[in-house]
Amino acid sequence: xxxxxxxxxxxxxxxxxxxxxxxxxxxxxxxxxxxxxxxxxxxxxxxxxxxxxxxxxxxxxxxxxxxxxxxxxxxxxxxxxxxxxxxxxxxxxxxxxxxxxxxxxxxxxxxxxxxxxxxxxxxxxxxxxxxxxxxxxxxxxxxxxxxxxxxxxxxxxxxxxxxxxxxxxxxxxxxxxxxxxxxxxxxxxxxxxxxxxxxxxxxxxxxxxxxxxxxxxxxxxxxxxxxxxxxxxxxxxxxxxxxxxxxxxxxxxxxxxxxxxxxxxxxxxxxxxxxxxxxxxxxxxxxxxxxxxxxxxxxxxxxxxxxxxxxxxxxxxxxxxxxxxxxxxxxxxxxxxxxxxxxxxxxxxxxxxxxxxxxxxxxxx
Amino acid sequence: xxxxxxxxxxxxxxxxxxxxxxxxxxxxxxxxxxxxxxxxxxxxxxxxxxxxxxxxxxxxxxxxxxxxxxxxxxxxxxxxxxxxxxxxxxxxxxxxxxxxxxxxxxxxxxxxxxxxxxxxxxxxxxxxxxxxxxxxxxxxxxxxxxxxxxxxxxxxxxxxxxxxxxxxxxxxxxxxxxxxxxxxxxxxxxxxxxxxxxxxxxxxxxxxxxxxxxxxxxxxxxxxxxxxxxxxxxxxxxxxxxxxxxxxxxxxxxxxxxxxxxxxxxxxxxxxxxxxxxxxxxxxxxxxxxxxxxxxxxxxxxxxxxxxxxxxxxxxxxxxxxxxxxxxxxxxxxxxxxxxxxxxxxxxxxxxxxxxx
Numbered sequence: 001x002x003x004x005x006x007x008x009x010x011x012x013x014x015x016x017x018x019x020x021x022x023x024x025x026x027x028x029x030x031x032x033x034x035x036x037x038x039x040x041x042x043x044x045x046x047x048x049x050x051x052x053x054x055x056x057x058x059x060x061x062x063x064x065x066x067x068x069x070x071x072x073x074x075x076x077x078x079x080x081x082x083x084x085x086x087x088x089x090x091x092x093x094x095x096x097x098x099x100x101x102x103x104x105x106x107x108x109x110x111x112x113x114x115x116x117x118x119x120x121x122x123x124x125x126x127x128x129x130x131x132x133x134x135x136x137x138x139x140x141x142x143x144x145x146x147x148x149x150x151x152x153x154x155x156x157x158x159x160x161x162x163x164x165x166x167x168x169x170x171x172x173x174x175x176x177x178x179x180x181x182x183x184x185x186x187x188x189x190x191x192x193x194x195x196x197x198x199x200x201x202x203x204x205x206x207x208x209x210x211x212x213x214x215x216x217x218x219x220x221x222x223x224x225x226x227x228x229x230x231x232x233x234x235x236x237x238x239x240x241x242x243x244x245x246x247x248x249x250x251x252x253x254x255x256x257x258x259x260x261x262x263x264x265x266x267x268x269x270x271x272x273x274x275x276x277x278x279x280x281x282x283x284x285x286x287x288x289x290x291x292x293x294x295x296x297x298x299x300x301x302x303x304x305x306x307x308x309x310x311x312x313x314x315x316x317x318x319x320x321x322x323x324x325x326x327x328x329x330x331x332x333x334x335x336x337x338x339x340x341x342x343x344x345x346x347x348x349x350x351x352x353x354x355x356x357x358x359x360x361x362x363x364x365x
Numbered sequence: 366x367x368x369x370x371x372x373x374x375x376x377x378x379x380x381x382x383x384x385x386x387x388x389x390x391x392x393x394x395x396x397x398x399x400x401x402x403x404x405x406x407x408x409x410x411x412x413x414x415x416x417x418x419x420x421x422x423x424x425x426x427x428x429x430x431x432x433x434x435x436x437x438x439x440x441x442x443x444x445x446x447x448x449x450x451x452x453x454x455x456x457x458x459x460x461x462x463x464x465x466x467x468x469x470x471x472x473x474x475x476x477x478x479x480x481x482x483x484x485x486x487x488x489x490x491x492x493x494x495x496x497x498x499x500x501x502x503x504x505x506x507x508x509x510x511x512x513x514x515x516x517x518x519x520x521x522x523x524x525x526x527x528x529x530x531x532x533x534x535x536x537x538x539x540x541x542x543x544x545x546x547x548x549x550x551x552x553x554x555x556x557x558x559x560x561x562x563x564x565x566x567x568x569x570x571x572x573x574x575x576x577x578x579x580x581x582x583x584x585x586x587x588x589x590x591x592x593x594x595x596x597x598x599x600x601x602x603x604x605x606x607x608x609x610x611x612x613x614x615x616x617x618x619x620x621x622x623x624x625x626x627x628x629x630x631x632x633x634x635x636x637x638x639x640x641x642x643x644x645x646x647x648x649x650x651x652x653x654x655x656x657x658x659x660x661x662x663x664x665x666x667x668x669x670x671x672x673x674x675x676x677x678x679x680x681x682x683x684x685x686x687x688x689x690x691x692x693x694x695x696x697x698x699x700x701x702x703x704x705x706x707x708x709x710x711x712x713x714x715x716x717x718x719x720x721x722x
Contacts, residue, residue, distance in 0.1 A: 057387065057388065105536070110533060111528070111532065113600055114526045114527075114600070115599065115600045115601070116598060116600070169705075173698050176698050177536055177696040177697055178536055178537040273600040275599050278595065279702065282706075286709055286713075290709075297720075300720065306715075306716070307716060307720065308713075308716040309712060309716045311712055312712075
């Protein structure tokens with residue numbers, strides 16, 4: 001009986017599909033009165049079902065929330081906004097570094113602060129290059145992985161937002177108090193004292209080099225609290241681990257080793273104080289976990305009396321980005337070079353309920 | 366279907382026939398054509414064993430009986446009202462079960478119902494939802510105490526490594542550039558801190574679930590001081606102002622170290638009590654931690670409608686933090702980082718405690 005029912009429904013749906021608009025509410029019958037559900041969006045089901053309910057009045061219609069709406073809408077424009085936010089913060093950081101550079105006390109006047117790590121381990125000159133190379137490899141791996149993700153836009157949005165916020169925090173801590181250089185080996189560029197054009201040139205040079213010493217763009221001092229290199233190393237590792245399959249343990253291990261080695265090399269090279277690295281690690285991990293807890297749990301997504309996580313200042317921005325994402329983003333991959341995936345998927349949505357859930361189960365790993 | 370709206374017991378045979386047709390059992394129309402609504406209700410299994418009903422269908426009337434049951438349910442049969450206990454499922458003739466009765470709240474004992482009752486065990490709240498568990502609170506207190514002592518020891522150690530202010534002048538600070546030092550500001554900060562701690566203590570005494578909240582407070586404050594130990598120890602910041610008078614360094618004189626530690630603990634780490642002459646504990650600010658944390662706890666564990674009380678405490682807290690900076694007693698980054706870590710830890714802990722995810 002059930003299969004006959006379903007077949008009949010399909011028939012009716014095909015017939016009715018072109019003349020029913022989205023959100024057509026079902027005609028109410030005495031039996032199905034209690035099933036009137038505002039959230040369901042039946043597409044052309046009404047006529048077919050009316051016939052069946054008349055024939056089998058003791059059947060009770062349970063309104064299923066229609067799966068026709070995408071659980072993970074791509075919304076590339078939101079990713080665009082997040083990208084602009086991250087870019088803005090990056091540029092702000094660069095400007096801030098240039099400003100702070102003017103205030104760094106010369107190392108003759110203000111010698112490096114005592115640091116526990118520096119007391120035990122002497123400086124190794126090439127260690128910072130190791131750290132930066134590790135960082136570049138990790139960023140490359142992450143971009144490669146990101147290209148293969150199915151829900152690129154959602155993950156990309158999260159990445160841009162988190163890194164933007166971290167760099168914003170970094171602006172604040174860099175600016176308010178200026179630490180002296182951590183080692184006498186530092187060659188800081190001469191101070192400009194009001195030469196705005198040269199400052200702009202420096203800013204552009206810093207941005208184009210990505211803030212790395214290897215590219216020769218990072219000749220400015222003063223951006224010590226907290227360490228941007230640590231932020232990038234930690235964050236990329238967290239993202240790589242979160243958005244790759246669980247059984248790739250060797251991949252996770254390699255990335256973790258690279259990240260940890262990179263962070264230790266920063267200290268070994270005496271390029272940052274230990275407290276810079278520790279605070280950077282703490283803030284990065286906390287922000288990542290906070291954001292993802294809120295994004296994955298339905299109860300934590302809404303602002304309520306018991307949900308303290310929503311008291312962060314960036315909660316409205318978070319809600320704007322994540323409100324249409326229903327649940328945890330599944331770890332699924334697809335070929336990067338494809339026509340906008342939405343196109344192909346939605347054209348096959350006119351299946352019956354049984355077939356559609358089957359297809360969804362296949363696709364999500 | 367309007368015919369269902371009228372009471373079943375009042376149905377005429379014609380209405381019964383209509384009902385049978387509507388419900389797709391027209392085969393019963395003929396044998397039951399003289400049945401009124403009351404007769405319909407009184408149908409039992411035995412009737413289906415005799416002719417003519419036994420010839421109609423092969424399931425010995427199960428389906429029709431089931432439909433009659435549903436009909437009776439829909440009309441809240443008065444006849445059986447005194448026979449139901451809350452939460453009982455009526456296991457009717459063979460295959461019938463309907464959970465309808467669990468929704469209706471009827472009381473009484475069953476009469477003449479030779480059915481088997483299935484009892485659904487309701488979880489009894491044997492334990493209180495909020496057990497006191499003072500043992501855990503005591504453990505938390507020990508934890509906080511050890512973190513305090515550890516902090517004091519660390520301050521004492523770090524003091525030895527602070528570079529003298531002649532060698533290492535105070536670092537450039539955005540706030541210090543704009544605001545000159547005010548001498549009495551730090552006393553205000555400490556007085557505010559003491560008032561807030563006092564208020565929080567009184568409030569805590571009046572709370573019903575003292576042990577649970579006390580446990581939380583000790584846990585959080587202990588962890589914050591532990592983090593503070595780490596950041597203080599790894600990198601030593603120079604004194605924030607030339608007005609600082611740091612005690613002379615001891616260079617390994619353990620007895621004096623111990624005495625200093627005792628003095629610091631006894632004075633609660635406050636300058637007002639004259640116990641805090643040691644330098645080096647700048648990143649991050651312990652005063653900010655206490656001011657922020659007591660305010661958060663006061664606000665969280667007091668009634669919502671005491672808004673004036675919350676505002677007062679917030680003002681005390683804010684003024685205290687501002688005064689720390691005004692007195693040039695901490696760098697701005699110390700206060701910012703302390704505020705950030707305190708609020709995050711507090712919200713994180715309470716979200717995990719309050720949410721059932």
